[in-house]
Amino acid sequence: MNLLSCLNPERTLVCAQVSSKKRAFEILSETLSSSCQSLSEQQVLDSLFNRERLGSTALGKGIAIPHGRCNGCDKAVCAILMLEEGVDYDAPDKQPVDILFAVLVPEKAHDEHLKTLSSIANLLKSDSFCRQLRNAYNNQALYDIVVAGLKKTEQVE
Numbered sequence: 269m270n271l272l273s274c275l276n277p278e279r280t281l282v283c284a285q286v287s288s289k290k291r292a293f294e295i296l297s298e299t300l301s302s303s304c305q306s307l308s309e310q311q312v313l314d315s316l317f318n319r320e321r322l323g324s325t326a327l328g329k330g331i332a333i334p335h336g337r338c339n340g341c342d343k344a345v346c347a348i349l350m351l352e353e354g355v356d357y358d359a360p361d362k363q364p365v366d367i368l369f370a371v372l373v374p375e376k377a378h379d380e381h382l383k384t385l386s387s388i389a390n391l392l393k394s395d396s397f398c399r400q401l402r403n404a405y406n407n408q409a410l411y412d413i414v415v416a417g418l419k420k421t422e423q424v425e
Contacts, residue, residue, distance in 0.1 A: 271346065271387050271418050274371075279303065279347035280411040282404055286351050289365075293317065296334065296370040299347045304372065306340035312372060326359035331392050333385060335371040344373045344384055350401060350410055367392070367401055391417055 279299050286292045297313040304312075315336030319325065326332040347370045354364025369388050392398060397417050404410035 271384065271391075272415065274344045274346040274384065275348070275411070275414065277408055277411040279345070280407050280414060281348065282350045282407055282410050283352065285353070286349075286355060289320075289355050289357050292349055292351065292355060292368055293320075293334065296347050296349055296368065299349075300345055300370060300372045303345040304338065304341045307338055311338055311340065312336065315372065316370070324358040324360070326357045326365050327389065327392065328359055328361040328363065329395075329398065330354055330359075330363055330365055331367045331369070331398065332357055332359070332365045333369050333371065333388055333392075335373070335385060337373050337375045339375045341372050341374050344371065346371050346384070346388070348401075348410060348414060350404060367398060 281295065281299065283295060286295065293313055293316050297309045297316065301307045301309045301312045315338050316334045319336045320334060325334045349368040351366040354366035357365035359365055369392065371384050371388065373384065400413045401410065404413055
């Protein structure tokens with residue numbers, strides 16, 4: 269699974285102010301639904317919240333990987349949302365979340381879903397990489413940081 273094929277500059281967002289997890293999910297839903305023509309923002313939002321009801325997708329250290337599955341999605345798509353200030357997210361370490369790396373996959377893509385989540389978690393376990401993300405000053409800079417991180421990770425594997 270090549271994460272670069274799931275992401276593009278239009279889905280990497282440095283966001284000024286978001287006051288809640290719900291608002292962050294709304295932005296992510298709008299962004300992800302624009303890549304899956306047959307999906308509405310509400311379908312994506314429902315998918316993200318349905319998964320979140322099973323347990324928080326926060327990893328700790330200000331990072332979360334919200335994800336969901338949708339029938340109208342024909343391939344995996346990802347979006348990154350960087351928040352100016354973290355939001356309450358029911359994280360295991362009780363820290364607010366400011367890095368959200370969202371994933372949407374087709375309903376039946378079980379293996380692809382797990383591989384994508386694993387690749388993202390691998391990438392985000394680097395403190396220096398997360399520091400770079402937090403220092404991104406615009407959407408393109410955020411995308412460039414992710415691309416460089418992915419290329420570096422692929423060379424190691």
